[in-house]
Amino acid sequence: MLTRDPAAFLAFARATAPDFGPATARAAFLVAPDGFTLAEQSAQDNRYMAEAAAFDAARASxxxxxLHRAFAGVLPTVCFAGNPDTPDALFPNxxxxxxxxxxAVDPHGAPRYVVGRMxxxxxxxxxNRPDIRGFFATMGxxxxxxxxxPHPAELTGALVIDRARGLGFAGLSERCDAEGARLMHEALGLRATLLFDLAEGEYHTNVVLAVLAGxxxxxxxKGFADPAVADAIVALYAPHAVLCxxxxxxxxxxxxxxxxxxKLWMSANAGRTLTPAHRAQLAAAGFEVGIVEIDAIEAGGGSLRCCVGEIF
Structure with missing residues (x-):
């Protein structure tokens, strides 16, 4: 199912069992911020990016x-070298x-890795990195x-996924059009994906939405152009839906x-801003909140989730 109708998606999703696969990843990968600096092209449609003078490569590194040490304490985490020619590569997801x-359909099917169109x-x-492609190829x-x-499809930046139920939430912007969303939906074999427009000025869905362990x-x-979309998502995960x-x-x-x-993770800046009521709401859903100080990384226009490549 691929739809723009939030009511139809909600009806389908509510009837979907959490048997698509593991709700959280079995490992993770990162890419080091080598040569971390302002990427002028990315800044064209990312209002969260800081000015060039605010970038501190040594502090970001x-x-x-x-961040790597924190993640390695809870699941296997590998880190690939960065490249000064790709200053945004620390956001590999x-x-x-x-x-x-x-x-539920093919319990013994081969895993897949998807390469997005930026x-x-x-x-x-x-x-084009042969090391990351080779890493997944050697694991089968x-x-x-x-x-x-030709269609932009910026993977789990544009597409937030409920891995337990095989549901996708694809926010459309310059970084993902409707055809790109369809291609990602098919590439990841999802059961249903809701397509919607992000609010003006938003570039990625994962800045305005997180689905936590299904x-x-x-x-x-405010990140959604149509309030009905946010309402449908809240209804699906109620009472464990935090409204920021x-x-x-x-x-x-x-x-x-x-x-x-x-356990869920967010940046230290996010953790300091999280209200006590919302922290309690997450605790009621069974989550401890872990934080890592990454203010230098956030100058690049993304935060903690953007740094994580999940391995399922």
Whole structure:
């Protein structure tokens, strides 16, 4: 099912069992922020990026190592070298994603890795990395390469996924058009994907929405062009749907991730902004909140979730 109708999607999703696959990843990968600096092309449609003078490559690198250590404490996490020719490469989830066939239909199907089609040329270079492609190939992952077709499809930046139920939430912008969303839906073998327009000025869905281990959601309502879409998502995950304040939205609270069923992670800036009521709401959903200081990384226009490539 691929639809723009939030009511139809909600009806389908409510009847969908959480048997698509594991709700959280079995491992993760990162890309080091080597040569971290302002990417002028990316700044054209990313209002969260700081001015060039605010970039501190040494601090970003140190914080990225802290991030790696934190994640490695909860699941296997590998880090690939960065490249000064690809200053945005520390956000690899936009370029590489993994998935497995519907476990209820094909429990023994081969896993796949998907290579996305980035909007900007500076990020398209990342898709050609032989080391990351080879990493998945040696583990038996089947390649699905979307990078050579013309439609932007920036993977789990544009597409937030409920891995337990095989549901996708695709926010359309310059970084993902309707055809790109369809290609991602098919590449990852999802059961249903809801297509919707992001609010003006938003570039990626994962800045305004997180689905946590298939049982909770963090929603930034102002990030959606149509309030009915946010309402449908909230209804699907109620009572465990956190509605971010404008301050939480701006601090990247929506850019969080559950790496295990019991713990979610967000940046320290997001954690400081998270209200006590919302922290309690996440605790009621069964989540401890882990934080890592990554203010230097956030100058690049993304936050903690953007740094994580999930391996399913």
């Amino acid at each position: 140190a914080q990225h190592r802290d 936009n370029v590489f994603a993994t998935g497995r066939p519907d476990a 909007r900007h040329e500076v990020r398209q270079r990342e898709a 992952y089947v390649e699905v390469d979307l990078s050579r077709q 049982r909770a959601a963090v929603v930034c309502p 304040t404008p301050e939480e939205h701006a601090a990247f609270v929506g850019n969080c991730i559950a790496l295990t069923p019991e």
